[in-house]
Amino acid sequence: MDFKLRPLLVLVGSSLSAHALAGLHFDPAMLSDDPNAVADLSRFESGHAQAPGSYPLDIYLNGTFLRSDTLRFDALAGDGRREDIHDSTGLMACLTLRDLVDMGVNVPAFPGLASVPEGQCVAPGQTIPQAYTAFDFQKMRLDVSIPQAALLVRPQGWVAPERWDNGINAALLNYQFSGSDNRGRYGSSRSSYLNLTSGLNVGAWRLRDNRTWSDNQNSYGDQRHWQHISTYFQRAIIPWRSELTAGDGYTGGEVFDSLSLRGVRLATDDEMYPSTQRGYAPVIRGIANSNAQVSIRQSGNEIYRTFVAPGAFAIRDLYPVSSGGDMNVIITEADGTKRTFIVPYSSLPVLQRQGHVRYDLAAGRFRSSSDRYSEPSFAQGSLLWGLPHNITLFGGTQLADTYRALAVGAGLSMGEWGAVSADVTQADSTLVDGSRHKGQSLRFMYGRSLMSTGTTVTLAGYRYSTQGFHTLEETALKSMSGWLYDEDEVDAAGRPVKRNWVDHYNLYNNRRQRIQLTLSQRLGRLGSFYVTGTRQTYWQESAKTDTIQAGLSSTLGQVSYNLSWNYSHISGQPGASRTLWLSMSVPLDALLSARGITEQDHQLMATYSAGQSADGQVTHQAGLSGTALEGNNLDWSVSQGYGRDNGSSGDASLSYRGGPGNASLGYGYSRDYRQVRYGVSGGALVHRDGLTLSQSLGETSVLIAVPGAAEVPVENGTGIHTDWRGYTVVPYAGPYRENRVALDVSQLDDHTDIDNAVTRVVPTRGAVVRASFTAHEGIRALLTLRHNDMPLPFGTPVSAEGGGSGLVGDDGQVWLTGLPLRGTLTAKWGKGAGQRCTVRYSLPEKVLRESVIQAQEVCL
Structure with a gap:
């Protein structure tokens, strides 16, 4: 017989069903006349088409993907047939009792399961009527079919708490450094900013410390100082679905404005519940007329600082330090112009699912980064209760020596009409001058998303406060009016910067009404439109604080364009700030790669923009931007601009994203200044296997361990790859959710193989979870x-x-x-x-x- 037919015969034989193979005999003579030329194939005679062992595969429950795992398969006895196993491999999947619990099986309803020892193999069909398994060896897929009557009713996205992983013991450090050197017509200056977050994970406990350092040098002096943001211990109380925090933190912002606290807080963590609304963070939008510095303050703390290119910008990677409280956005242009506006940051309509109770208890001392505040002791509590008929009741109280407040409210989900909530707060306060005030504040919030028309009302709010209403934060002020911070800064040209009016307060003129709106609308082929706005009025004067941002985005053929308009006027500010910006971009990569000029994998864009600043000056700018290197982890841009009053200007910048961290470098010039910008950011993780450098760590992260496999990329992780020892970090992971972690095996060298390049982890909040892979x-x-x-x-x-x-x-x-x-x-x-x-x-x-x-x- 032709030996080339042997593999075909074996393949045909191994693909037959177990029933068809029963009683058959594989005669070695069919493969060779010499019986010694063929190995013992007797295992195929009983229907065992595959060898027992451990296999990496995907597990599906009732047709829905469940997870990827490596399972052991044992050989079936006898002829390899069983009614509860619907395949011809002759193998039984070794599922444990924990596997069935993860699948949602109602174990107590089946006495045969409840008595199974931990770790012992279980066949679902042996104890659950009509259940079965089917192993597709070619696709490495295991289908588990279990009747719905045998499963617990669980919401979509539910992950068994038994799978929640507190992670490994580790020490971590996050750093973000940025700075600029300026040579201006009126003097030279230098500014630097460093944000450090250090931490320690031991079991379920998290220790975190966050502090910043700033250095501003100019002709008026040198200001250097450290600012302590927070230090706290935290851990999850899983049976209560809660988080315990001791140290520096913030109170909840659903009922009252969030406050900075040094004390203890115990509160429900909604992310431990599936399908509940996650935390909300606003998108910070604005317009920069040059390569400007953007600084964001919340509760007196500078929580974010970065440089942005000319034009409209949107900051989406913001992590607020508290769950409520307005954000002050300060845009400092390269020529020294400073503009400020307020972004409201508060909860969406206060709603809870039926039967869900959420609480928040806190006690300690009020704290602030400004020395204009005292530190009174206070306690705060709030409760939200989901009732039938889509109704939510909520309320809370704040208690201090000079302050008493009580709030009650209700929320209602109206289906296609959106959601609404309203509450009233009664406050009794004593200010620093000894005057006592009583008043009320009424708050109304509405949200709706209408998919059929593309309309989304993210947040519409209204608050009315009587003349005698004050907040707890206002009672902590040491004077009735003044500036919260002392600043002595200069612009890139060396001219003094005007004071930031957001930092001015006046307790004699308290707030009266406030209206806020965020609206977005799809316009079909015309693109999309958004508008956000706030108006704040006061009792003692006619001045108002107004902020309006509007934008239109669309495409015309290959050209994408964006038109943005910003308006801001803060009470007490001499004049309003208005900016208008038009930007356009055209992709050149496809055109040039077709002609062999560039590689198609790299992006290349041509850009043009024109803007009108607050003083009416019009500037034009044209440039090129793109990506480079194998993983597109180097961004570059060059531009040239012209303004009638300021003359020519130009800019060039580089930004690199690598496994050990990120780095950026830029240079800009105009008639009045020369500026060099620079920045680095990243993280460091110390664990049992040593030190691993990474990109900036998020709240929760994953340590990838592939010992011995260097330079292995991570899927969907730009610039992330294993170091020379085989370790790297995926810096962001969702807590209490299943996170897929995968290696890009297409980039492996010719001498490396990985058994299973995909795994899934479920970290608790703040955990560093280890994802181990075996490389050969x-x-x-x-x-x-x-x-x-x-x-x-x-x-x-x-x-x-x-x-x-x-x-x-x-x-x-x-x-x-x-x-x-x-x-x-x-x-x-x-x-x-x-x-x-x-x-x-x-x-x-x-x-x-x-x-x-x-x-x-x-x-x-």
Whole structure:
């Protein structure tokens, strides 16, 4: 018989159903006239089409993907058939009781399951009527079918708390540094900003410390200071679905304005519940007329600082330090112009699901980064209760020596009409001058998303306060009016910067009405439109604080354009700030790559923009931007501008995202200044295996461990790859959610293989979860093995010392991976003493330069 037909015959035989194979006999003579040329194939006679062992696969429950895992499969007894196993592999999946719990099986309803020891293999169909499993070996897919009556009713996205992982013990550090050197017509200046977050994870406990350092040097002096933001311990109280915080933190912002606190807080963590609304963070939008510095303050703390390019910008990676409280956005242009506006930051309509109770308890001392505040002791509590008929009741209280407040309210979900909530707060306060005031504040909030018309009202709010209403924060002020901060800054040209009117307060003129709106609308082929606005009025004067931002985004052929308009006027500010900006971009990468000028993998854009600043000056700017390097982790841009009053200007910048961190560098010039900008950011993680550098760490992260596999990229992680030891960090992960972690095996070198490149982790908040992968470093070889001057029998299993294995094919050939230069192979093709042999091989080091080698060895 032609030996080329052997693989085909074996494939046909192994693909037959277990029923068809019952009673069949594989005659070695069908493959060769010499019985010694064929290994023992008796395992196929009983329907065992596949070998038992552990296999990486995807698990599906009732047709829905559940997770990826590595499961052990045991050989079935007898003929390999069983009614609850709907496949022909002759194997049974080794599912444990914990696996069934994760699938949502109502274990107490089946006495046969409740008594199964932990870790013992369970077949669902043996104890659950009509349940079965089906293993698709070719697709590496295990389907588990369980009747709905045997499953617990769980909401979408539910993850069993037993799978929540507190992570590893680790020490971590996050850093963000930015600065600029300016040479201006009126003097030189330098500014630097450093944000450090350090921490320690031990079991379920998290220790975090956040502080900033700033240095401003100019002709008026040198101001350097550290600012302590917070230090706290935190851990999850899983049975209560709550988070305990001790130290510096913030109170909840659903009922009262969020306050900075040094004390203890115990509050419900909604992210422990599936399908509940997650935390909300606003998108900070604005317009920069040049390469401007954007600084964001909340509760007196500078929580964000960065440089932005000319034009409209949107900051989406903001992590507020508290769950409520307005954000003050300060845009400092390169020529020294400073503009300020307020972004309202408060909860959406206060709603809870039926039966869901959320609480927030806090006690301690009020704290602020400004020395204009005292530190009174206070306590605060709030409760939200979801009732039937889409109704939510909520309320709370604040208590201090000079302040008493009580709030009650209700929320209602109206289906397609949106959601609404309203509440009233009664306050009794004593200010620093000894005057006592009583008043009320009424708040109304509305939100709606209408998908059919593309309309989204993210937040519409109204607050009315009587003349005697004050907040707890206002009672902590040491004077009745003044500036919250002392600033002595200069612009890039060396001119003094005017004071920030957002930092001015006057308790004699308290707030009266406030209206805020955020609206977005899809316009079909015309693009999309958004508008946000706030208006704040006061009791003692007619001045108002107004902020309006509007924008239109669309495309015309290959041209994308954006038109933005900003208006801001703060009470007490001499004049309003108005900016208008038009920007357009055209992709050139597809056009140039078709002509062979650039690589298609890299982006290349041509840009043009024109803007009108608050003083009426019009500027024009044209430039090019794109990406470079293999992973597109280098962003670059160059531009040239012109203004009638300021003359020519230009800018060039680079931004690199790498595994150990990020770096940026920029240079800009105009008639009045020369500016160099720079910045670095990243993280460091110390764990049991050493130190791993990373990009800036988020609240929750994943440590990837592939010991021995260097420079392995992570899927969907720009610039993230393992270091020289095989470790890296995925800096962001969702707490209490299943996170998919995958390695890009297409980038592996010719001598590295990874058993299973995909895993899933479920971290608790603040955890550093370890995702371990097994890599095999070695040689890929096609070996021809001979025994007694004959090729090894067809179908002989061959195993390598240390793990690798394969089956002998035609002429004694076997494919093996992960082989070291020297080692031992073991072959066994029968049960007799003379039906096994070993190979002790030794390969020259030059084979390490080859992707695949072919060699012949003698098996003794």
